[in-house]
Amino acid sequence: MKIVASALSDRGLLRDGNEDQYLIDESLGLYMVCDGMGGHVAGEVAAERAIEFASEHISAHSEVLESAAGQPDRYVRIQQIAEEAVQTASQEVHQLSRSSPKYAGMGTTLTMLVIVDDKAIIAHVGDSRMYLMRGGEIHQLTVDHTLANEMFLCGGLTKEEAATSRYQHVLTRSIGPHQFVTVDTLLFDLIPGDRLLLCSDGLSNYFADESVIAELLAQKEITGQPQQLIEFAKEAGGADNITAVVVDTLLDSDAESEPDADERMEALRNSFLGRGLSVRRLLYLITTSTVIHCNAGKEFLEMGDRCPGMFIVLEGSFRFTDDDSFESKLVKGDCFGQGNLILPAKSHARLIANEPSRMLLIDREKFNRLTKRIPRLGNALLRNLSQHLSKAMVASTDFSPGRRKDLGTSS
Template identity: 35%
Template sequence: MALSENIQFYAATDVGRVRDHNEDNFLVDKKLALSIVADGMGGHAAGEVASALAVRIIHEEVKKHKDVVEKYAREGVSSRAGAKEILAIMELAVQRACAKIHDEAKQDANKRGMGTTLSALLIVASHGFIAHVGDSRIYLLRGGKVQQITEDHTVYNELIKRGKLTRDQIEKVAQKNAITRAVGVYERVEVDTLTIEVLPGDQFLLASDGLHGYIAHTAELEPYFEEADGETATRELIDLANRKGGKDNITAILVRLGAGDKQDDNRARRLHLKREVLAKMPLFSRLAEREMLRIMQVADVLSYDVDQVVVAEGDRGDELFIVLSGQVRISRGETLLNEFGPGEHFGEMALIRAMPRSATVTAIEPSELIVLHRNDFFEILRKEHELAVKLLWQFLGVLADRLDQTSRDLSSAREELNAEDITDAIFPDEIEPGPDDAPVTEPRPRDSYLPEPPSEQSPPSGP
């Protein structure tokens, strides 16, 4: 049974203890495995209108492309283009909702400036597709650990990323919780999209800020994920927010994936190994979990047979390779340069420049390699500004390490060239004859051991 057919959904919403009406809206389509949370904003109940429009339009747009979703469900991970197409559908759905809300606001003065946050999760086969705008959140529980996998689009978060103020200083900013992106305020909006590989036992929580605003640390959510009854868990989350003040509307959707088959277990082990290998690379070692998920989204795994060439010397390539399992041989011409095993990588310079490969890499046993392409790397740099800074900074470190190693190699070579010449000790000018030795003549200089050119009187050597 596919994971997307073995999911349980639990949802609840509450007006809270301060507001007089609920501007949150949510949707759960169990057949489509689609969940949406939207938190509206605007006076005269306009926020409720905005969130309702967003939920309805996105649902309709995704259903229109059900054939694409079903095709991907059949083809699964073999269809990289299919995954991109589904993400494009999710983004297009948000943009259409944005344009519709903006148009409604222009036609009614009472709704001017209305908008909504939005977090949507669509699970297809073994992958989850996320579209996100604003400060609602999606959390993931995996392996007993809770992590936030969406980024808040708020003034507070922007100030943190820019590093201009300390956290204590930011806490004093009056509008620190103001959102910097919303669906409908303008005709278009920048949408965060993400694909993650889902595993049996994964749990997702979609929450409006009326709930997560009372969560100081993600670990506080663990008891609710561990609650056996999902209905009880969502109700207790609502009660938690109300006990702590209930100053805003509160919405929670809990999504629980059931057990998988043996193939899912193998995929889980591979995914864990893939993440572990990537995290040990200097280029990715300082990334947060959400950022690592972004890298894993575009990192493919390719298999190679014995003696199969991975890259050929002189070819132009655009991929970084990391050995996941097996072993490869690095050679130049007939010369063996090195052998790489799991965790070792090559070709990282191809991510930033188009140059011929300097060596040939061949699998010397059945091997699996993680592959990251230049186009995908550049797309991350363009869209994920904070992540781009981290990656480029780490890249500078990799280049500095290479330059340092090259300097050490050159220094070692220079020392060898400047080493004391001990030729005279090997070929002394005179050797004292022993009592039983034949007379020793003075040896010729070393150059004279080369054959002497024939004299003009020498007879020709040919017939």
């Protein structure tokens, strides 16, 4: 996959200086935006040094980035390295803030993107944002770590009230004020044609809705994108420093497009498990999944096999036979083994591929780790799962030909 990036930063119309900083390091596939805060030049120093410390940590592990291809565990390790880089930046900026009165209280946001092969890793603290434009649709991939947003997520404010709240820019997490900080991370698949935007709040403050962002990012020529975005923010008021980093993913002429990422996303979105989830949350869920290929006639599961999780048919069809010799057919979109996401169990049925087919496995252990690591997402996933299983139990007394659904084999 070929990556092209362009960036620009501007002090805006009302600020004397520019406390925003950004980085594009194509050799590492590393892109960052920081929005500094603090008196005098402290904010500028915090942002500049945070980028320096974080990029040095990534560079020190460049051999892991270079050897990741074909080794899925390496991408998870890179996600850990990105988190470590942000933690290192926080520790170092915190120490610097204690070294001199002129730096006291300084801090910065930090939004990082690392691209390795066809994978993207995000590490994020603060209210600088990252957006993904895919298929003409805009998705915010980061969560604002502000008091107003926390109040919205807890139900204390509506979305409209949070957007105009006096707590809108009160950060609940940032780099520097404390030695350690909680870092949001996300690992996801990139698709050729994806366009990513990293920006400070001097730009995102003026995004009234997703249609505005989509219109701004729709321009095909990437080199003029950052200038266009900055002009937009200035025309809207330009009250803060403005920074935009735009990253395009293109299909390498020597590589073939990999359809699995988009297909897996659609399968999860259309399943009961993905009901009501944003693309950002679906990108987390997709990290628990694996595509399994089956030849015609292959016995995918035997009676009594231990199920590793839940399966969704991506392509082809399977013959389903349970312990009562009830036979049915699973086709694209049907799922099996939902209950295994809660408790491990042995298969009560045989699954045999009728034709060359593919299954999407949602691994139980990965699913459980995800629900614990991100409680809000976990609550949504477990609510969808419990509702589906409850409906299946109610329907289990129906022995009509539609019983396939009652056995938990349909989405």
